[in-house]
Amino acid sequence: MSDKIKILLAEDEEVLAEIVKESLETRDFNVVLCANGEEVLKAYAEYQPELLVLDVMMPLKDGFTVAKEIRNLDEKIPIIFLTAKSQTQDVVAGFSIGGNDYLKKPFSMEELIVRIHNLLNYTKKAMLEEVHEGIAIGTYTFDVAKQELRYGGEDKVVLTHKETQLLFHLVSHKNELLERSYILNELWGADDFFTARSMDVYITKLRKRLKQDGKIKILNVRGLGYKLIC
Numbered sequence: 001m002s003d004k005i006k007i008l009l010a011e012d013e014e015v016l017a018e019i020v021k022e023s024l025e026t027r028d029f030n031v032v033l034c035a036n037g038e039e040v041l042k043a044y045a046e047y048q049p050e051l052l053v054l055d056v057m058m059p060l061k062d063g064f065t066v067a068k069e070i071r072n073l074d075e076k077i078p079i080i081f082l083t084a085k086s087q088t089q090d091v092v093a094g095f096s097i098g099g100n101d102y103l104k105k106p107f108s109m110e111e112l113i114v115r116i117h118n119l120l121n122y123t124k125k126a127m128l129e130e131v132h133e134g135i136a137i138g139t140y141t142f143d144v145a146k147q148e149l150r151y152g153g154e155d156k157v158v159l160t161h162k163e164t165q166l167l168f169h170l171v172s173h174k175n176e177l178l179e180r181s182y183i184l185n186e187l188w189g190a191d192d193f194f195t196a197r198s199m200d201v202y203i204t205k206l207r208k209r210l211k212q213d214g215k216i217k218i219l220n221v222r223g224l225g226y227k228l229i230c
Contacts, residue, residue, distance in 0.1 A: 004028055004029055004030040004176065005028075005029050005030065005050050005051070005120065005176065006029075006030045006031075006032065006047060006048070006049045006050050006051075007024060007029050007030070007031050007032070007049055007050070007051050007052075007053060007116070008031075008032045008034065008040065008043055008044060008047065008049035008051070008052050008053070009021055009024070009031050009032065009033050009034070009053045010033075010034045010035075010036075010037070010039070010040045010052070010053065010054045010055055010058060010063065010066070011033070011034075011035070011053075011055045011058075011082065012035050012036060012055060012057075012058050012059055013055075014035075017033055017035070018033075019109075020053075020109070020112070021033050023109045023113075024113075024116075027113060027177070027179070028176055028177045029116075032047050032049060035058075035059075036058050036059045036060040036061065037058045037059070037060045037061025037062060037063070037065060037066045038060045038061055040052075040054065040058075040061070040066045040070075041061070041066060041069060041070070044070055044073075049077070050077070050078075050120070051077065051078045051079075051080070051116060051119060051120060052067070052070065052077060052078070052079045052080065053080045053082060053112070053116075054066060054067060054079060054080070054081055054082065055081075055082045055083065056081055056082065056083035056094070057083065057084070063081055063082075063083070064081075064093060064094065064097050067079050067081070067094075067097050067098055067099060068097050068098070071097065071098035075098075078100045078101075078119035078120065078122075079098060079099045079100050079101075080099070080100065080101045080102070080103060080112075080115060080116065080119065081094045081099045081101070081102045081103065082103050082105060082107070083102070083103075083104060083105065084104070084105045100119055101115050101118075101119060103115060113179075113182075114182070117179075117182055120172075121169075121172055134148075134150070135171055137149075137171060137174075137210070137213075137216060137228075137230055138210075138213040138215055138216045138230045139151060139152055139212070139213045140210060140212075140213060140216070142167060142168075142171060144164060144168055147159045147160070147161065147163075147164045149167075149209055149210075151212050151213070155212075157209055159209070162187065162202055163202060163205060163206060163209070165187050166183070166187060166199070166202050166203070166206065167206055167209075169183055169186070169187070170206070170218065170226065170228040171228060173227075173228070174228050174229075174230065175227065175228070175229055175230075176227065177221055177224060177225050177226075177227055178225045178226050178227065178228070179224065179225040180196070180199075180223075180224060180225040180226070181225075182225070183199065183225065183226075184196060184199060187199075203218055203220075203226060206218060213230070215230060216228070216229070216230040217229045217230070
């Protein structure tokens with residue numbers, strides 16, 4: 001089984017659909033592509049995706065209708081609407097149905113990627129808030145609120161705020177690529193030479209924090225980012 005985040009993409013413009021699908025797959029997502037609303041409902045039931053990207057104007061069933069039906073089954077799955085419509089009432093309608101975000105065509109892939117990451121991170125944070133025992137990282141337990149890392153339930157290390165933030169993002173993307181530019185802008189507010197060097201220092205610190213479990217690795221994917229493997 002793949003550990004990649006599964007996205008259901010619904011877009012009836014064939015060329016655009018293939019471009020978006022290929023771009024998402026290069027970012028380590030697993031993409032299920034649908035060309036109409038009926039296909040979306042079948043694919044949702046079969047593949048259980050973790051996020052939906054829905055074109056509003058689709059044949060058989062439009063994106064709003066599909067989203068409404070899926071919302072009756074799942075209140076939490078993130079939904080992004082893609083549309084050429086720009087009127088305020090259309091945007092309001094999308095959010096009122098249960099959409100989480102709304103991207104107007106034409107759009108850049110970078111903007112779509114950022115919005116996908118933001119929604120996935122928000123969802124993961126909401127889920128992690130329900131966990132009171134801490135997050136398991138191999139034989140470690142990571143307590144985000146207390147900024148603590150415990151090995152085997154005994155040895156405790158208190159992390160700095162920045163270490164906690166970075167480790168949380170790595171854990172949220174466990175066994176996935178955490179993009180370098182995304183995390184630099186998210187935690188440091190800029191993607192430049194100096195912030196990149198600072199992040200490298202913190203990655204080194206976290207590797208030392210986690211070295212007692214030999215199965216845990218923070219891999220450097222050259223030019224792209226990092227992966228926490230455990």
